[in-house]
Amino acid sequence: MKKNLRIFAKNKRSGITLDFVSKTNLAKQIKHCLDDIFFYNHNIKTACLYYPINNEIEPFEFVKHFEDRHIIMSLPVVDIAKKSMLFKKWSPEDKLKIGSLGNLEPTYDKNIILPQMMIVPMLMFDRKFFRLGYGGGYYDKSIIKLKKHFQKEKKFFITIGLSYSEQEIDQIPYENHDMNLDYIVTEKEFLSRKSSTLY
DSSP: OOOHHHHHHHHHHOOOOOHHHHHHHHHHHHHHHHHHHHHHHHOOOOOEHHHHHHOOOOOTHHHHHHHHHOOOEEEEEETTTTTTTEEEEEEEEOEEEETTTSOOOTTTTSOOOOOEEEOOOSEEEOTTOOOOOSSSSSSHHHHHHHHHHHHHOOOOOOOEEOOGGGOOSOOOOOOTOOOOEEEOOSSSSSGGGGTTTTT
């Protein structure tokens, strides 16, 4: 079921574009979301974004907010052999290399970062804060590890799914290893699990 849903979602996302008004609204929703997060969490020092491929919605509006707060940024680096991801330090002016999945990644010499805030791409999402990814499980595994790490450290760890509003569906089929998100941001709204009536 997920396989067919991914094919449908990829085809649908490939045709989505945002006009100027929608891009402006997206920037506002990102700001509102981060204002909400930083109101409660004052000690976030690291974050991870992603470099968009295959018409993923661009996350670069987050950059200026992170820079203003002196948050160290990173991008994911995929290890196919180990079926895992690392997060390496990144700045907008850095040169990137092509990764094993065709995505752009920081170069080998960049430091490994443990992000307290993770901006996550997706193919689809629902109002229970589940996302449909590409099927490799890279993000879910990383979220589980980072949650455990920061719980031990008694520090905040927050996930934000970034998506076009058209990618919403009624229900994502999920399994035990699928991790739901803390926030979801689209060009129309931002959703927060802590204020959701679903939990």
